[in-house]
Each structure stands twice: as C-alpha cells, then as structure tokens.
Amino acid sequence: MGVALGELAALRRQGTPKGITSVCSAHPLVLRAALRHGAKTGRTVLIEATCNQVNHLGGYTGMQPADFAxxxxxxxxxxxxxxxxxxxxGDHLGPNPWREQPAEEAMAEAEAMVAAxxxxxxRKIHLDASMGCRGEPAALDDETTARRACRLAAVAEAHAAAAGGAMPVYVIGTEVPPPGGADHALTSIEPTDGVSASKTIEIHRRVFAEAGLSAAFERAIGLVVQPGVEFGNHNVIxxxxxxxxxxxxxxxxxxxxxxxxxxxxxQGTGSLAALVEDGFPILKVGPELTFVLREALYALDAIASDLVPDYGERPLMAAMEAxxxxxxxxxxxxYHGAKEEERLLRHYSLSxxxxxxxxxxxxxxAVGRLxxxxxxxxxxxxxxxxHMSAAGRFADRPLDPEAVVIWRIAQVLAAYAAAGNR
Structure with a gap:
C-alpha cells in the first residue's frame, strides 16, 4: 500500500522507516513509467515539477502547473x-528562475507561481527562497530565506483554503543543492552540520508564528539538508x-x-536504503531517470542503424547533437573543456x-522516426x-520500442522502491 507523506516521521520514530521516491521529471515516458510502476506495486507515486521546468509562465517545458497536472x-x-x-x-518553488531580477520583482513572480x-x-510544496537575487549574495542567510519562504507559504495557504480539500504540506531548508547536480568533478562533499539544521527549523518556526502561520508550519514535514551525496558531470559522491x-x-x-x-x-539501492534508515525517506531523483531514457533511446538508435535499411547511421544521436x-x-x-570533451558531455554527462x-x-x-x-x-x-545486453528479453518477437524505454526507466524506480521498503 502507498505510504502517506505525513506518516514518514512516525514510521521513523517507530523503527520501521519507509521511503518514498520523488520523481522529478516532466518527460512523458518517465511519468508513464512511474505511474505504471505505481499501478503494479500499489506504492505512492510522488511526482514533482521544478520551478524551471513548469511555472506560471511555462518554464522550459512550455507547461504551466495545470498543464503538467x-x-x-x-x-x-x-x-x-x-x-x-x-x-x-512542486520542487524548488521560489524566485530561482527570476534571480537575475531585483528581489521584489523575483518574489512577485514566485508568488504567482506558487498560486498556480x-x-x-x-499539495507538496518545497519552499526554496535560499538563492540570492540581483545584487544579493548567492546564498542568503536563514532569516531572509525564512521570511521569503513564509511569504510564499501565505500565498499557498490562501489559495488552498479557497480551493477546499487538503491543505499543503511543506518542505523547508536553506542548505539546498542546485537543481540537476553539480557542474564539475567532485572529490568530497560535507553533510550539513546538525546545529545549522536545528537553527534553520527554529528560525522558520519563529518567522511563521510571527506571521500568524503556525498552523502551516505544523504541516512542514521535511527539511532539506545535505547528506553528503552529489553527482557531477563525471562522477558520484x-x-x-x-x-x-x-x-x-x-x-x-x-x-x-x-x-x-x-x-x-x-546512488544505488544500498546507499538509498541507508539514507532511508537514517532519516532521509524522501528520495529525489531526476537526471538518472532521463539518463537511462537517453541510454535506451541511443541503444535502439544503434540497433535500428544495424537492422533497418535506409534508417541511416545513428540519426537520433545526430539530431540531438544538431x-x-x-x-x-x-x-x-x-560543460567546459575542448570541443571533444564538450561533445561527450552533451550526450553522456551524469547531469x-x-x-x-x-x-x-x-x-x-527523431524519436518518432526511431x-x-x-x-x-x-x-x-x-x-x-x-547494444543493450540487459534487454535481451525483448529479442526475437515483434518489438514495442517504447516498452523497452519504459522498462529501462522502471529498473531505476524498482531500485528506489526496494530501498524504501526494506
């Protein structure tokens, strides 16, 4: 059965922690794979759109929140x-997409986005006002971050109350990794200090209370901290x-x-399971899902090049490069380096x-033609x-190429599910 977000803290305290995979992608095949996995297993399907992907102005997908829903x-x-x-x-909901603008202008856009x-x-809202806007430091102090998060929560509360039904649950935090992973090779990364994490909660609790939003803060279920995991273009910590x-x-x-x-x-199932056991039951994954989607598509592109007369030599890869x-x-x-390095990263970076x-x-x-x-x-x-040795089960019978891609994505989702259900 699906685990509710509000049950995660109690399950941890009882010594029976469970995890929930947060699928952070807007690709239809990734979404279909996640929903198919949920239908098969009966597990909660938590799907999150980021502020850059989806917002009231369209984001890079061209979708507004209602379109994505x-x-x-x-x-x-x-x-x-x-x-x-x-x-x-909603992931990283805050002024990040408009951080090149003055703070008040960026916050006005963020408020409109949260309302949408x-x-x-x-109904799961990650309040992320931690990044500075024009003329501000890159990372803001806890007090400023909390006050801006509180402004966004006030908008969320008003719109949810007007809509009726369930009120939002919130995730807060000031030590927030950038969406999509790091841009450089990493050798180590330090976890958040416990004192800093406690201070973040205390400041948010006080600021929300001062704004008359204590009831909203009581629905804050999660804190974003750095557990010491990250990935760059080439490697994983x-x-x-x-x-x-x-x-x-x-x-x-x-x-x-x-x-x-x-x-x-x-991270793989072992590390993910340890994270769940140690108090990190909400596991966000995005680029890995589209990385294996690309892996499967490129394998099929190579298979078609070898098998189908007049298909051409890797036309999907060529179209993506162009x-x-x-x-x-x-x-x-x-992506930085010589032209050869940049080309390799365009197609195969872990980011x-x-x-x-x-x-x-x-x-x-190009995908349709493939x-x-x-x-x-x-x-x-x-x-x-x-070209894709693990997919041999699809051989020697009429092929559904979309099913191959969804199967590959589902392998990652299964690893996350196994980690969260030990």
Whole structure:
C-alpha cells in the first residue's frame, strides 16, 4: 500500500522507516513509467515539477502547473494507476528562475507561481527562497530565506483554503543543492552540520508564528539538508552514514520532521536504503531517470542503424547533437573543456542536460522516426547483446520500442522502491 507523506516521521520514530521516491521529471515516458510502476506495486507515486521546468509562465517545458497536472492525470488513467496514489509536488518553488531580477520583482513572480501550483492541485510544496537575487549574495542567510519562504507559504495557504480539500504540506531548508547536480568533478562533499539544521527549523518556526502561520508550519514535514551525496558531470559522491551523527540528533529533537534528500541519483539501492534508515525517506531523483531514457533511446538508435535499411547511421544521436549546438543555452554554462570533451558531455554527462531538449520538435520527430522504424520488427538477440545486453528479453518477437524505454526507466524506480521498503 502507498505510504502517506505525513506518516514518514512516525514510521521513523517507530523503527520501521519507509521511503518514498520523488520523481522529478516532466518527460512523458518517465511519468508513464512511474505511474505504471505505481499501478503494479500499489506504492505512492510522488511526482514533482521544478520551478524551471513548469511555472506560471511555462518554464522550459512550455507547461504551466495545470498543464503538467493534466498530463500526469491523463497518463494515470491510461496506466490504470489509482488517483489516490498520485501526489503532485512542486520542487524548488521560489524566485530561482527570476534571480537575475531585483528581489521584489523575483518574489512577485514566485508568488504567482506558487498560486498556480496550488490552484492546479499540487499539495507538496518545497519552499526554496535560499538563492540570492540581483545584487544579493548567492546564498542568503536563514532569516531572509525564512521570511521569503513564509511569504510564499501565505500565498499557498490562501489559495488552498479557497480551493477546499487538503491543505499543503511543506518542505523547508536553506542548505539546498542546485537543481540537476553539480557542474564539475567532485572529490568530497560535507553533510550539513546538525546545529545549522536545528537553527534553520527554529528560525522558520519563529518567522511563521510571527506571521500568524503556525498552523502551516505544523504541516512542514521535511527539511532539506545535505547528506553528503552529489553527482557531477563525471562522477558520484556516495553516501557515508558515518558523517551524519549530528543530523540524526536533529530528528530526535524535532519529531514532526524527516529529511528530504536531493541529488540521490546514481546512488544505488544500498546507499538509498541507508539514507532511508537514517532519516532521509524522501528520495529525489531526476537526471538518472532521463539518463537511462537517453541510454535506451541511443541503444535502439544503434540497433535500428544495424537492422533497418535506409534508417541511416545513428540519426537520433545526430539530431540531438544538431539541436544542442543550435540551442546551446541549456548546456553551454555547465560543460567546459575542448570541443571533444564538450561533445561527450552533451550526450553522456551524469547531469544529463540533454533532458532539456527531448521536447523540441526536432527531438520528437527523431524519436518518432526511431519508434516507427522498429515498431513490430523482430530484433535478433545478438543485436540486443551488442547494444543493450540487459534487454535481451525483448529479442526475437515483434518489438514495442517504447516498452523497452519504459522498462529501462522502471529498473531505476524498482531500485528506489526496494530501498524504501526494506
């Protein structure tokens, strides 16, 4: 059965911790895989849109919150996933997309975005006002962050009350990793200090009380801290539970809270399970899901190149390369080095900034051509062994290429589910 977000802290205190996977992606195949997995397992399907992907102005996907919610619910119907298992969340909701503007202008946009999320039915809200705007430090102090988060919570409360039904639950925190992972190779990363985490909670509690929002703060279920995990373009920093003794004491003193772990991509089931056991039951994953989506699509592209007359030599990969070169804005500030290095990163970086391009007309056309080329074809087992050895189960029978991609994404989701249900 699905675990409710509000049950996570109590389950930890009882010594029976459970985890919830937070799927942070707007790609329809990733969403379909998550909903299919939920329908199969009966587990909660927590799907979160980020402020950059989806906002009241469209975000890089072109979707407003109501559009995203409609897409998720339509896919849920198609996948026979019960609506009561689906939870919609908003990730990094704050002024981040407008941080090049003065603070008041950026906050006005953030307030409009939060209102749109709540109106669209999102009820898990990560309040992230930690990043400075024009003329401010890159990272703000706890007091400023808390006051801005409180402003956003006031908007959320008013719109939720007007809509009726469930009120939002909140995630707070000031030590928030940037969305999508680091841009450089990492050797180590230090977990948040326990004293700092306690201070963050105390300041938010006081600021919310001063604003008459104590009832909203009582629905704050999670605190974003750095557990010492991260990934860059080339490597992954894996969880080391020996470094978080101070953080564990915070949850003992604050029984309403659990920790929310960002950037858990590529950790693997062992590390994920340790995170859940140690008080991090909300496990956010995004780039890993689209990384394996790209992996599967490129494998099918290679198979079609070998199998289908006149398909061409890796035309999907060529189309993605051309699109990214023509529109470099989503990767040029993040990938550095010689031209050969940049090309490798465009396609294979763990940060997976290619995910920004799958919704372009060029990419959709190339994927459509790939799927049409392989649909109902019989792929010999040696070709799968050559290009995607684990997918041999799809060999020697009429192929549904979309099913191959969803199966690959579901492998990652299964690893997360196993970690959260030990």
């Amino acid at each position: 409609r897409l998720v619910h339509e896919l849920a119907v198609e996948e026979a996933c019960p609506r009561e298992l689906v939870v919609l969340g 999320y709540i109106d669209a039915g999102f 894996f969880y080391d539970r020996t470094k978080i003794a101070g953080l564990a004491q915070v949850l003992d003193a604050e029984p309403q809270f659990v920790f929310e772990a960002h950037s858990t991509d590529y 699109t990214m070169l023509h529109h470099p804005e989503h990767w040029c500030r993040h 997976d900034r290619i995910r920004y391009y799958w919704a372009t007309p060029e990419a959709e056309a 799927f049409a080329a392989l649909k109902d074809r019989t792929v010999p087992l040696p070709l799968f062994w050559q």
